Amino acid sequence: MSDANGNGHGRLTLTAKDFRTDQEVRWCPGCGDYAILAALQSFMPELGIPRERIVFISGIGCAARFPYYMNTYGMHSIHGRAPAIATGLATTRPDLSVWVVTGDGDALSIGGNHLIHALRRNVNLKILLFNNRIYGLTKGQYSPTSELGKVTKSTPMGSLDWPFNPLSLAIGAEATFVARAIDTDKAGMAEVLRAAAEHRGSAFVEILQNCPIFNDDAWAFVRDDKEGVNRIVLRHGEPIRWGKDGEKALRQLPDGTIEACGADEDGVLVHDETHEEPSLAFALSRVTQATHGGTPVGVFRNVSRPTYDEMMADQLRVAEERRGKGDLAELLHSGETWVVS
Amino acid sequence: MIVRFAGDSGDGMQLTGAQFTAETALLGNDISTLPDFPAEIRAPAGSLPGVSGFQLHFADHDILTPGDAPNVLVAMNPAALKTNLKDLPKGGTLIVNADAFNERNLQKAGYTSNPLEDGSLDEYQLHKVPLTTLTVGALKDVEGVTPREAERAKNMFALGLMSWLYGRPIEPTIEFLRAKFGAKRPELAEANVKALQAGYAFGETTETFAVTYEVKPAKMAPGTYRNITGNQALAYGLIAASKLSGLPLFLGAYPITPASSILEELASYKHFGVRTFQAEDEIAAAGAAVGASFGGALGVTTSAGPGIVLKAETVGLAVMLELPLVICDIQRAGPSTGMPTKPEQGDLLMVLHGRNGESPVPVVAARSPSDCFDAAIEAARIALKYRTPVYLLSDAYLANGSEPWLLPDVSELPDISTTFATEPNAGDAFLPYLRDEQTLARPWAPPGTPGLEHRIGGLEKSDRTGNVSYDPDNHDLMTRLRAQKVAGIAADIPELEVDDPDGEARVLVLGWGGTYGPIAAAVRRVRASGRKVAHAHLRHLNPFPRNTGEVLRRYERVLVPEMNLGQLLKLVRSEFLVDAVGYNRVRGLPLRASEVAQAIEALIDHE
Ligand SMILES: Cc1ncc(C[n+]2csc(CCOP(=O)(O)OP(=O)(O)O)c2C)c(N)n1
Ligand code: SF4
Ligand SMILES: [Mg+2]
Numbered sequence: 032m033s034d035a036n037g038n039g040h041g042r043l044t045l046t047a048k049d050f051r052t053d054q055e056v057r058w059c060p061g062c063g064d065y066a067i068l069a070a071l072q073s074f075m076p077e078l079g080i081p082r083e084r085i086v087f088i089s090g091i092g093c094a095a096r097f098p099y100y101m102n103t104y105g106m107h108s109i110h111g112r113a114p115a116i117a118t119g120l121a122t123t124r125p126d127l128s129v130w131v132v133t134g135d136g137d138a139l140s141i142g143g144n145h146l147i148h149a150l151r152r153n154v155n156l157k158i159l160l161f162n163n164r165i166y167g168l169t170k171g172q173y174s175p176t177s178e179l180g181k182v183t184k185s186t187p188m189g190s191l192d193w194p195f196n197p198l199s200l201a202i203g204a205e206a207t208f209v210a211r212a213i214d215t216d217k218a219g220m221a222e223v224l225r226a227a228a229e230h231r232g233s234a235f236v237e238i239l240q241n242c243p244i245f246n247d248d249a250w251a252f253v254r255d256d257k258e259g260v261n262r263i264v265l266r267h268g269e270p271i272r273w274g275k276d277g278e279k280a281l282r283q284l285p286d287g288t289i290e291a292c293g294a295d296e297d298g299v300l301v302h303d304e305t306h307e308e309p310s311l312a313f314a315l316s317r318v319t320q321a322t323h324g325g326t327p328v329g330v331f332r333n334v335s336r337p338t339y340d341e342m343m344a345d346q347l348r349v350a351e352e353r354r355g356k357g358d359l360a361e362l363l364h365s366g367e368t369w370v371v372s
Numbered sequence: 373m374i375v376r377f378a379g380d381s382g383d384g385m386q387l388t389g390a391q392f393t394a395e396t397a398l399l400g401n402d403i404s405t406l407p408d409f410p411a412e413i414r415a416p417a418g419s420l421p422g423v424s425g426f427q428l429h430f431a432d433h434d435i436l437t438p439g440d441a442p443n444v445l446v447a448m449n450p451a452a453l454k455t456n457l458k459d460l461p462k463g464g465t466l467i468v469n470a471d472a473f474n475e476r477n478l479q480k481a482g483y484t485s486n487p488l489e490d491g492s493l494d495e496y497q498l499h500k501v502p503l504t505t506l507t508v509g510a511l512k513d514v515e516g517v518t519p520r521e522a523e524r525a526k527n528m529f530a531l532g533l534m535s536w537l538y539g540r541p542i543e544p545t546i547e548f549l550r551a552k553f554g555a556k557r558p559e560l561a562e563a564n565v566k567a568l569q570a571g572y573a574f575g576e577t578t579e580t581f582a583v584t585y586e587v588k589p590a591k592m593a594p595g596t597y598r599n600i601t602g603n604q605a606l607a608y609g610l611i612a613a614s615k616l617s618g619l620p621l622f623l624g625a626y627p628i629t630p631a632s633s634i635l636e637e638l639a640s641y642k643h644f645g646v647r648t649f650q651a652e653d654e655i656a657a658a659g660a661a662v663g664a665s666f667g668g669a670l671g672v673t674t675s676a677g678p679g680i681v682l683k684a685e686t687v688g689l690a691v692m693l694e695l696p697l698v699i700c701d702i703q704r705a706g707p708s709t710g711m712p713t714k715p716e717q718g719d720l721l722m723v724l725h726g727r728n729g730e731s732p733v734p735v736v737a738a739r740s741p742s743d744c745f746d747a748a749i750e751a752a753r754i755a756l757k758y759r760t761p762v763y764l765l766s767d768a769y770l771a772n773g774s775e776p777w778l779l780p781d782v783s784e785l786p787d788i789s790t791t792f793a794t795e796p797n798a799g800d801a802f803l804p805y806l807r808d809e810q811t812l813a814r815p816w817a818p819p820g821t822p823g824l825e826h827r828i829g830g831l832e833k834s835d836r837t838g839n840v841s842y843d844p845d846n847h848d849l850m851t852r853l854r855a856q857k858v859a860g861i862a863a864d865i866p867e868l869e870v871d872d873p874d875g876e877a878r879v880l881v882l883g884w885g886g887t888y889g890p891i892a893a894a895v896r897r898v899r900a901s902g903r904k905v906a907h908a909h910l911r912h913l914n915p916f917p918r919n920t921g922e923v924l925r926r927y928e929r930v931l932v933p934e935m936n937l938g939q940l941l942k943l944v945r946s947e948f949l950v951d952a953v954g955y956n957r958v959r960g961l962p963l964r965a966s967e968v969a970q971a972i973e974a975l976i977d978h979e
Contacts, residue, residue: 086819123620123647124818148651
């Protein structure tokens with residue numbers, strides 16, 4: 032048997048088709064969610080986990096329809112609560128591979144509390160946040176990732192909220208695995224998903240997703256970046272370079288911040304996703320198109336820490352070793368008893 | 373005999389009361405207790421809000437309540453006297469710590485003159501005992517304890533004195549003290565033991581206490597007993613339900629008074645395979661329990677008023693998912709934060725109706741501390757058999773109150789095992805909403821079952837297939853099916869029993885949940901006065917027992933006493949068109965048997 036993280040021996044010969052359901056997919060034409068679904072369906076067989084041991088749990092939103100289209104076990108739950116529900120499942124069933132699908136509103140607005148706590152506990156969950164920087168399902172209000180000044184139906188004069196950077200938030204919440212992928216970048220997404228699946232504990236993946244109806248081209252600069260001039264692809268152990276001919280690079284300043292520089296300049300940063308201290312990954316998460324002229328994708332942080340479900344199982348095991356398997360009659364008769372005849 | 377200990381929160385009154393209870397239980401008296409403590413962990417010392425009390429009722433016959441008014445009040449300081457004296461009937465015994473009646477304390481309690489000297493207590497049997505001085509004096513040779521620790525042992529001195537007065541053995545307390553402090557601070561254990569013994573000896577040698585009281589053992593059903601609080605019994609009931617169903621127990625909870633001790637209790641039973649999850653909030657706690665249920669565990673969440681409100685959306689999800697879930701609401705006085713440590717029955721209509729849409733949820737209520745055990749098993753039984761969330765109602769009074777519990781024979785507890793789906797149920801296909809014809813429950817196929825992969829969710833489902841559906845007739849059908857399923861549970865619960873000894877009563881008292889003790893005691897009083905009255909008490913509030921309407925219509929008048937403004941009353945009137953009347957008190961205290969009795973008598977005499 033393979034374990035829940037997909038370290039199976041590939042005995043299963045499933046294909047992408049095996050992961051499709053008979054339900055009609057109901058996203059708008061051109062929605063980035065289609066590409067993500069296709070990418071996941073073709074990636075899943077690689078995990079070597081039988082379908083019955085995979086579970087997708089979502090909240091509410093366009094993104095959250097996802098479980099209906101995956102031929103695994105699944106639950107389309109309530110707005111924002113998927114990480115909490117998945118925590119209960121993953122803690123009682125460490126044999127399962129549990130995936131959470133959520134949107135920027137679902138994960139960062141109503142469900143912000145559950146997200147940060149699932150991450151800090153390091154529950155064995157793979158959390159995929161489809162970030163379209165808008166509320167899709169409710170037809171186009173601004174979201175916690177919309178840029179300041181965003182004009183939407185609920186913000187005719189522009190939004191007043193400073194946005195969240197989902198990766199910075201996750202790193203601040205003590206996440207052990209943090210990554211970013213792009214909906215249309217199938218190969219890049221598969222790489223990130225593979226690493227997430229192999230990670231024991233919670234893995235947080237932001238997927239830049241286009242909503243052509245309410246927020247078209249929000250990510251055009253990296254999504255449609257055919258020549259790859261705006262993508263900064265992070266590869267563990269390699270210097271961080273990008274640009275048309277790899278002429279640009281990143282380096283870290285003594286104060287910890289990161290700046291763009293020429294690829295041939297001194298001090299080009301070599302990516303270390305396993306750095307224990309979260310500050311490096313955090314500094315990388317602050318690198319954006321607006322501030323640095325490029326958008327990092329790939330794995331930002333990947334460190335290991337005991338997982339919540341393993342530690343809980345351990346406590347149960349130790350308690351049983353120390354006290355023996357619980358006996359109900361003994362429990363009821365514990366404490367002071369007396370007999371009436 | 374009803375004894376109340378009252379003192380500052382820091383005076384150890386709960387411990388004193390609990391130990392007096394333990395000594396009394398061992399003598400074979402029937403007992404009922406009511407701790408009463410402030411919500412603030414440390415209100416200012418000596419202040420009125422800082423007063424903590426513990427009332428104990430014990431007798432040689434079986435008793436039903438912690439008692440209305442104490443016969444004996446032990447007051448450790450002026451604030452305790454001030455807040456409790458109004459409950460002590462004239463002629464009652466009053467034992468005060470005279471040392472604490474100094475100017476500062478009198479002022480903090482709002483006394484302008486010293487009640488021990490101004491004659492205002494002349495109508496009571498007042499015993500002024502310098503508890504602090506006597507305790508410190510008794511401990512002057514004990515080494516290794518600070519003067520402050522010596523002074524704090526005065527509660528043990530008081531306990532020693534009361535133990536002598538009522539002929540209680542102090543040995544169990546000595547053992548308890550040695551076990552509690554022995555390992556780390558043997559000298560502290562000895563100091564407390566010494567204070568206890570000194571108090572006992574003081575009773576023997578002083579002439580102030582002319583009489584000692586002997587209360588003979590009660591005539592109780594034969595068997596093995598222990599003393600138990602409601603929350604402890606509820607925790608044991610959940611563990612029992614896990615054993616009896618063969619499913620691992622998962623508890624999601626966020627700390628809240630008066631429910632927290634269930635989480636704490638269950639957290640210490642990991643060797644029973646119990647997983648406790650202290651969540652980030654009540655929503656997550658309920659959500660995690662639903663997740664665990666989806667995975668094939670017995671998912672439970674515990675909370676009280678403000679936390680239960682937060683769970684509403686998740687309970688609605690469980691209604692739609694048709695998965696088992698037990699939600700325990702340990703009711704406290706509301707609205708909002710209300711009075712967190714005080715009981716009320718204010719949540720009945722909320723748990724029945726406080727969700728969006730037509731969202732039926734079965735409701736089970738416990739009637740006494742030890743009954744929380746059986747009620748928990750029953751709630752789990754219904755949840756598992758009918759794949760539905762079930763509310764289990766208790767309250768702050770049951771949660772912290774205690775009574776002797778005749779321990780059940782484990783082999784006679786009900787079998788509540790359930791089966792998971794393992795095979796397709798429609799040819800090659802698995803239809804997750806294809807119902808059992810009898811129970812209308814849907815199949816439960818936890819992830820990991822090959823071939824039964826399926827998706828569920830909060831969107832309306834197609835009958836049988838469980839696929840998302842907006843079809844108008846389907847929604848109508850599904851709404852009715854969910855309602856029918858819950859209504860059908862009536863066939864699977866006992867009929868409402870009526871206590872009407874000679875069948876001649878014309879007035880019925882109908883209660884539910886935690887008011888059982890006071891109502892039953894009131895009924896006894898009424899009968900002792902030669903009047904006839906019937907009593908029925910509901911455990912199931914949704915659905916009602918199938919004979920409820922018939923029982924109600926058998927009587928000319930129906931009185932519904934509740935610790936709310938008439939919630940069951942409203943249900944009874946609308947469901948059964950019965951012109952019942954209420955007796956309602958929301959003082960954050962259990963109903964008083966004497967007052968319920970008066971209300972019953974007034975109704976009988978009016979007929
Ligand atoms: C408790 C609750 N509040 C509000 C809603 C309405 N609602 C549904 S989805 C949504 C926002 C979804 O945005 P996002 O998570 O970004 O998902 P998207 O549709 O963009 O994929 C809102 C506000 C709801 N379903 N439940
Ligand atoms: S509204 Fe936007 S996010 Fe939602 S389905 Fe349509 S395109 Fe996709
Ligand atoms: Mg969105």
